[in-house]
Amino acid sequence: MFKNYFKTAWRNLFRNKGFSITNILGLTIGISCTTFILLWVYDELTYDRFQKNYDNIYQVIANRDFNNQVFTDRSMALPLARALENSSPQIKHAVVTTYQQQNVLAYNNKKIKKDGYVVSDHFFDIFTWQFVKGNAATALKDPHSIVLTEDAAKAFFGNEDPINKVLTIDNNQTAKVSAVVKHAPGNSTFQFDWIRPFNYADPGTKQSMNEWINSSWNIFLLTVPQADTALLNKTVTKIKRAHGNDEISSYFVFPMNHWHLYSDFENGKNIGGMIEYVRLFSIIAVIILLIACINFMNLSTARSEKRAKEVGIRKTLGSNRKQLLLQFFCESFILTLIAFALAIVVVILLLPLFNAMVDKHLSLNVMQPVFWVMASGTILFTAFVAGSYPALYLSSFNPVKVLKGTIVAGRKTILPRHVLVTLQFAISILLISATIIVYQQIQHVKGRDMGYNPNGLVMIPSTPDTDKNFAVIRNQLLSSGIITNITRTSSPITEIWWNTGAPDYDGKPANSQIIMGGLATDVDFSKTMNVKMLQGHDFTGTPADSTSMILNKAAVDAMKLKNPVGMQMRYGKTYTVIGVIDNVIMTSPFEPAYPMLMVYENRSSGMNTMRIKAGVPAQKALAFLETVFKKNNPSVPFEYKFVDQEFQKKFLTEKLIGKLTNIFSALAIFICCLGLAGLASFTIEKRFREIGVRKVLGASVQQLLMLISKEFLKLVVIAFVIAMPLTYWLMSNWLDKYNYRITISLWLFFIVGIAMFLLTLIVVSLNTIRVATGSPVKSLRTE
Template sequence: MLKNYLKIAWRNLVKNKVHSAINIVGLSVGMAIAMLIGLWIWDELSFDKYHKNYDRVGQVMVTQTANGETPTFGATVVPLSNELRTKYAGDFKLTALIWEGAHILAVGDKKISQNGMWAEPAMPTILSLNMVKGSYASFKDPSSFLISQSMAKALFGDADPINKTVRIDNKTNMKVIGVYQDLPHNTTFYETKFMLPFSNPANWWSTQMQAWDNHACHLFVLMNDHADFDKVSARIRNITKPHFKMNDEVIQVHPMRKWHLYSDFKNGVAVGGRIEFVWLFGIIGLFVLLLACINFMNLSTAKSEKRAKEVGIRKAIGSVRNQLIGQFLSESLLVVFLSLVLTVIMVLLAIPYFNHVADKEVSIPWGNPLFWLLTLSFTIFTGLISGSYPAFYLSAFNPVKVLKGTFRVGRLAAIPRKVLVVVQFTVSIVLIIGTIIVLRQIQFAKDRPVGYSRAGLISIEMNTPEIYGHYEVMRNDLIQTGAVENMAESNSTTTQIWSNNGGFDWAGKTPGYDPTFGTIGVTYDFGHTVGWKIAQGRDFSRNFPTDTGAIILNESALKMSGIKNPIGKTIHWHDGNHVIVGVAKDMVMESPYEKTKGTIFFMTPGWVNWITVRIKPNMPIREALSKIEPVFKKYNPGSPFEFKFNDDEYAHKFSDEERIGNLASIFAVLAIFISCLGLFGLASFVAEQRVKEIGVRKVLGASVVNLWRLLSTEFVVLVFISLLIAVPVAYYFMQHWLQGYQYKAVISGWIFVCAGAGAIAITLITVSFQAVKAAMANPVKSLRSE
């Protein structure tokens, strides 16, 4: 029986080649999108599960209330690790501070700059690193460190790295005691290629064990068995207050299982994050697959008259309805399994590009039985869904009417098809509108004034001791090259604020009010180099010897402080008095979607670790770099010349949104493609169904344009109905999405007009081919049988 079903199904597919091709291609595209999205979602949901202690690892987070806002961040004070380890040993099995950054690793003449971390001894155990050579038992030794497999290969080739010496930042020799397996791409510490002991004298933060006012390190913990994260967080929420009375500072432990998907906080509570994109793409995948299934349903029911006699004859010779349903479902399953073959080919071809766009390293898990079980289940489910309506619809035909020739499908039979077309284009239009709004939000943030000039700025990290202490002579040498306009040093680049501090005091300050400011140490020429704008007072200047220790506030910091007429006023911090000499206009140094952080710039030449260089305008970058590099080699021979374009670093802040926008654009285009594919097939059957009517109209004098309008109007009306449904739906969801940004675009009416006009234009283009073809056909052929 099954063999007979499949044989008949194959004959029908071969007989109706165009119809079959539309079905198979449409389903393949829909299934390929669903499979790619499924792989993406699996990767997201399995983030950090590589670590054996996944369910018991957490990061200590800090929530502060200042100036009416309640941000939550991961930067903690150094003494907190020991406090938790000694006073809350019943809750915490292990604690570990880390400080991440790039370092120079050198073996002989080979010098490599790579990301790593200073870490307390427990960090390798917390992350359950998979050691391939050596061990981390001696990681507490200040002169020993761990490296990843890829780092060992880069430094030592195939030689055994254990007990080999590596020079760190050209100032410290350290011994390799272990090599760990590189962490997978879908882990938080994927880019960490080595671990240095926190207690090493080269790590300045190890000297801050009593500094309760400097939030700069990150603290990770391994909870004891059966410890509850919420209950432990409740016990430690006020642990820092006896030591440093921040304004309502609250401590909590954020579980590893929530790091990736629930990274957004509101009033100290994790409320969302990438989980929203997981739901979004999951829904998109289901809807795109639904569009493909709708095509199958529409095309199958549209050609129902052609198969009506087949159903009538089968019933007349004894076939029962269940057998007919089995026949049509087997046809559907054959189409779906053929589509699955094409789907796998499509996914294999698309994965490299998909990984590039999505910043993933997903692949088809050929050897995973669960993958094949899910794939087969998903394929059968798709086949049953796409074939169920045609099967039950076609098997219900009355054999007497069919064989008498009195069977007519009727107008009401077309209603389900029209409803399905409306659903298709509603989904497609919502995707189009959503994509436009996402891209508009990205562009809106990109167009935001940043308060300084990024063009021609490059940043170089001061990662070896040789480069310190040469500021003036190095600046002069750079300017002498003719390629550099100016140079300055600071402890943050123009695209980051790495130091945040409280404990400031000033005259007139409200009692109990203790805000946290971003704190950046700079040299005299910082403002001139980055091109900031002074709103009040003046810039730092060599003409004023008293500027050593002076400060400049940005406008947000001035607003937070509430200081009136700030120039000449004093702010007390760390047993020192700092005179305000100027107020700079806000610079966007962190997220372009959020408010500017209140920041204080200190004229403190000794508190710097980044060099910012402005290349002269109109100077070719390649030529300028060739002149700049020898100067840095002269003063920093122990380090490769590595730099970052500030423009690129700022552009990186848009990467997540751009990635989502690009993926949404691709899915929207493919959704439209699937819808148009179905529309094309449906238009061909409508034209075929009305061929005699068209012939009569032509004989009576109807023009090609009149006939084109006759056949196209029906589909345009359906798309217009889709538009009426899609606009409020898209507006509701996109307005909710935009609420997650403080700096956001306004949803304009032109977006909906453009989306509607585009959808109608695409519909007309798709339908016109069949409509014009039918209108231009010779009426003699269509009316000959009359």
């Protein structure tokens, strides 16, 4: 029986090639887009899930309340991990790690910068990595050991056995390779080339193990299954407060399943994160697939009169409605199956481009069970949704009326089709409008005054050698005429590595706590960065600078200072405010400027920043910089970053969302136009003789075009009325998460509406004009 259904369905589809090709093309594009989105969504949802202890790993986080302004901080004190490990039967292990750091690793003549973490005992008991050589139990026993990834080991040792080979780190210490692990998956929180253990015999580490105020590390816990997180929160807070005056902070444990998708906090409350975009693109995937399904429904019902006699004869010969339903669902299933097969080919061919665009390493592994689950779900969903309305509609025909030729496609049959077309238009208007608003928001923030000029600024990481030879480097660069200014800072101008409370001063309100960013700088900070000095002056290099402080405008406003220059600030020691600079956007460009304090430091730094003279080619400047830095910093490979490029990285998520939205919106609109063209073609075919009669009676081509088009243009107007308020509400909610944001203009919707109106007119006209300009004899000769 089913064989007969499939054979009949196949013949029917093959007989109606135009109908089949239109539907297959629409469904192929829809399924391809859906597959790409599902691959991306699956990668996001499975972040860190390869960890065997995934459900029982937590990070310790603090909410620090500065005068009712809560700052969520992941930086913890070094000794807290050891104290926690013995504090509760719910905690199996507690480890501390540094933030990701970069070191120059050397072996023989090979010197390569690699990223990694310094970690405490039990790191490999909590986090499970696949060992290629060595084992988790002994990998970190020796404080002078190092664990490499496969890629890093190959980079240094080629095909040699790396175990017990000795690497030099930053030209001042050595480490013996104790193990090799597989490289971390792309959807892993930890991305590293090496792992090293803390050396507790090191004087600096010894000192930090007794300091409960200095918070510069991350702490992770492995708990027993179904641990009481509320009790753990109290335990951590109690232990931390017992070892120092930390009444402004409350601590909590944050589960691994929230690290990536729910990473954003505002005023101490979790406000989501990437989960918003996962939901957004999941909805877009469904929408695109539904648009393709709607095409199938519309085209199938539009050609219903051609199938009416077939249904009438089948019913007369004894077919019941169930059998007819199965027949039409078989046609839908075959079309979907063909479209799915073509979509998989498209995905395989375009996946490298998609990976490059989203900066991931997605793969389509047809051997995984999850692929077949997703494939089966997509095929069945598409086949059922696309075929449901045509099957129900066609199988409901009365055989007597059909065979007598009295069946008429009235308002009841046209209305559902109009509703579906209107839905397509509304979705298209929504997607176009949303895409434009996302673009406008990104451009709005890009055009924001950052408080400094990033063009021509080059950053080169500091090392002990560059700090020691800074005076020589400075003189060589400035005397060249290629570099106009140079300074050094504790962190890049594009980041804040130092968060602190505001200093004390006379007249400070009681219980006033403000979270501020800190920056240590050398001379010429404002000149190099082109930051405006609002009051006072910059550091000059005199001995007095060691007790001088500079504030930014946001700090002055937050501290409510009227005449800050000359004021005494108590911050470990007493500083004198010598200047106020304009606000500089160092963190998120979507947020207000951060209150900042700056102190003078001329011995060590984190970053050298210099400005290339206007008109000097970048390649010429970089070649000169490389020569100078290699001469004065020979042990470290030359590395640089342009400030403007680093600043652009702050828009990566928004750019990605905008790019994906652009592509999938364009494809959704293309599918919509494809269906519209097919529907217009069937409408014209149905009114073929009417058009011929009208031409004989003197109707012009323009009149005929408007006759066919007005039916669809009315639907565009209705769709616009539906889509405009819905889009405004959705995008207003999206923009609400940004402090620095655009105002949605109503003109945008009218422009999009007109564009959709014209697009519909063009698509329908292209299908109408052939008939409208043809000879009416062809349509009337059978009358």
